[in-house]
Amino acid sequence: MNEHDPELYGLMAEFAEADALKTAAAAARDAGYEQMDAYSPLPVEGLPQILGMHHRRMYWIVLVGLITGGVLGFGMQFYASVIDYPLNIGGRPLNSWPSFVPITFELAVLVAAFAAILGMFALNGLPQPYHPVFNVRAFKEASRECFFLCIQASDDQFDLEDTRWFLQNLPSVKGVYDVEP
Amino acid sequence: MEAERQEPPVLEPGYTYASVTDKISALVLRQRTPRGWLIGFALTFAGLMMLLFAVSYLFVRGVGIWGINIPVAWGFAIVNFVWWIGIGHAGTLISAILLLLRQEWRTSVNRFAEAMTLFAVACALLFPLIHLGRPWLFYYMIPYPNTQGLWPQFRSPLVWDLFAVITYGLVSLLFWYTGLIPDLASLRDESNGRFRQVVYGVLAMGWRGSAKHWHRYEQSYYLMAALATPLVISVHSIVGLDFAVSIIPGWHSTITPPFFVAGAIFSGFAMVVTIAVPLRKFYHLEDLITMRHLDNMAKMLLAMSVLVAYGYLSEIFFGWYSGNQFEAFIVKNRFLGPYAPFYWAMLIINVLVPQLFWFKRIRRNVLVLFLLSLVINVGMWLERFIIVVVSLHRDFLPSSWGIYVPTVWDWAILLGSVGLFATLLFLFIRFLPAVSMAEMRGLVGEVSLGETAVGMTDAREIIKD
Structure with missing residues (x-):
């Protein structure tokens, strides 16, 4: 885990709308990222499929x-x-x-x-007493109104600068945060 | 078409994810405990204390303190049991059946209706237990390896009932808790005090709204709804079979199980209205629990009343059609016997009064709706009283006829169980979100779906650049 940057769990981008998050997740998938997860205050239709969830x-x-x-x-x-x-x-x-x-x-x-x-x-994997995403201050809003996409440092493609650049240039992104482990 | 257009919305316009969340969580986290809550809680808590006192006295003296006798060995305890378990059924109907039918108006009444189910089942479970005479031996009903080598009689509906009610209680609890998890996470994230954060945090189990989690969560929730749907029908059918399998005239009838289910949903919806009207008034939830909800629930009451009326009619018809003198006598005894005023009152309340709901003016008059729902609660309690007591007090041999008169302890335990129910409801409203925040956000999302459209193709183009 975290071979690329042991000091970081990953990078997280914030969005205001569910559709923006879906677009971003699709873009990240197309860019080749695999170790990622999206967080939302309500279930977003189609998002799990974009993230490669086809569980039955x-x-x-x-x-x-x-x-x-x-x-x-x-x-x-x-x-x-x-x-x-x-x-x-x-x-x-x-x-x-x-x-x-x-x-x-x-x-x-x-x-x-x-x-x-x-x-x-x-x-x-619940109950889970600790998870790195909660270290992001803005993540409080994930249970209220905001949508987040987190690309983990454990991903093979993860590169601190490139990934940050990628997230910052996603459409209607509100902010990009470092996720402490 | 005209009426369609005038339909009030399920959620007043103008809400966002954040504002709908804040409105509901504020009731728990920000608002000071209202004076009305304290007064109401004090009253209902006094009722609970009365229940504890009456039950303690019952344990000391035995069931002889009640009005029960032979032939009426099933008195208030069984009446109250059937009444409470029936009330619970509307909660499951709203949370499971209307979910599967995709009735979006269920969203804002779903949470407290489920809580109502849970508390009604808790009240219901109390009664068979205290009715046992030696309640400390209740575990005799449960199949467990024992030195006597005995088993419960698995062919008896009374044993089925034990399994049905316990399953119903546990499944309702699981369903309710599953629904609460995302809301507990919201409360955890929004509360200021360390104590609250820890308590809600532990209860939320580390929920973080991951898309993968939501996916399995929704699958699990829908599966539980699919399980709860036949379960709720089975529970009151089995309660009906408790009666139908015996040979007492008035009980021994094939219509009993479906008739009981219809009555259960009828009384349960009356209780949902009884709770919804003060809740939306005192907590200013008129935007979330709109006229649409009250209107729909009044329509449900009307529909169920017609079904229940069919049950009454069928009982009268078969009293005559069976050609059995005892069956015919029970019908006559209901209309003209010593308990006739209750039967007439029941018919008026459960059959005639709900016909008022044909009129939109009545359905949309909150105060009238509330009063009628209270009356229907009483009417459905009377129905169970008629079924239990009037059937038992005069069966085959006139030499074994009797009269049942409830004592003060019967009334104390009935009112006390209402106290228990209301105490639990007051605590629930104070410490947990009375309306599901996560599902309300979903409703906001549906309403505003058309407004925000960032196409997938746009993003791909941006990435290529």
Whole structure:
């Protein structure tokens, strides 16, 4: 990490509009930068794709949660009613599966919901107590009104002067900041 | 077409990302605690203390302090349980179902409606617990390896209910917290005091608005909405099955589960209006919670009232059509029996009163809307009272008929649960953003999307130069 400039996490450019950020991210991608991230106070449509995000992993995680919860839920009821404590009530089948459906469904949803939030945290690396971007004073506005693009020093193309020049010349850029590590 | 053009906006014009954020965060961070908040909190906190006192006395003396008897073994506790869990349903409907249907008016009511769900579920969970008689043995309901080698009866709707309500409570909490994370980050970044920064910072988990994070966040949020949608339907259906699976006339009916879901959404929307009107008035949120929202919610109330009326009609019809003397008697007993005034009041409140919402003048009169929503809350509580008590008090054998009269402890616990609910709401409004800032920024973005257009091609050309 940070082979080029050990003293810097990266360079950050500030924009006032979501579209300007999208344009900038596309320009940076076209210029060959890969180690970068964009920050915005609201989700910007199309921006993750520009940054090369095509993840569908969330869907798989939730699907696995759904199936796990369902199998465990049904398995618990099956084990209790058929294997561990079979009760013959009027000759009715021990595996009376229709009455096991509600609990199977509830547990499937429960495990899937936990998978959805915990999977999101895990993929996003949250909770994260420290991150260099917060060292930029203006970054406070990332949760209020401003949009930021950060090119990391770990990128192969990163060169302090060139990258700074590149960011400063992006359309409608409001400022370029050094990000302390 | 004319009416379309007169539709009020979902957000008054002129807001920017910053101003909409500041307006909402100021309620938590900048504004001094209003006097009205202190008075309201004191009153509701007194209600909570009354609840604690009544429940403590209940634990000492047992459920005999209530008016319950045989045949009416399910008294206020079950009435209140069904009422509270039903109220919660509107919150999930707004936050999940209307999200999937892309109804953008849900945005500004979504957050506090979700909070309402959470607190209503908390109140609801209390009642089956204290109704147990020996609440310290509540864990008997949970399947766990025990020395007796016993399992809960998984074929019983009462056990389904335990799983449904606990799942509902937890999923509502997760959904609410997920929605709060970007807003907690906003509060962290805007608060001045070190203590607040640390508390909100810890809760925000280091959220920094990264595009990659937003991407997964939205996927996760939509998936949770998709999970919560069938869940919310299942929860009140299972509550309905608690009744429908028994053989008591008035309970044993196939319409019960969908009828309960419609009633739940009806009462829940009434409670959303009850909360929304004072909230927008006292915190000056008229720009965010506009007439459009109130109008739409009044329309929802009207639609749900018609569905609920269909349920009542079907119960009356099947009382006759079944040809069963006990089914016919329960209908007659509702109209003419000892609890008849409550049944008539319920019919007037839940079927006739909401018909006023056909008129735009009524829907757009904030005070009338608020008063009617209060009345509907009472009407829906009466409905559950009719279902539970009137069905039980006269079943098959006249020799086992009885009368249920609530005692002061029944009332203390009902009012106390309202105190608990309102106390939690007051705390929520004081310490967390009552309207979702991140989603409101999204709404601002949609409104102003046309104005700013820096084309992709422009940038590419600049880079080439």
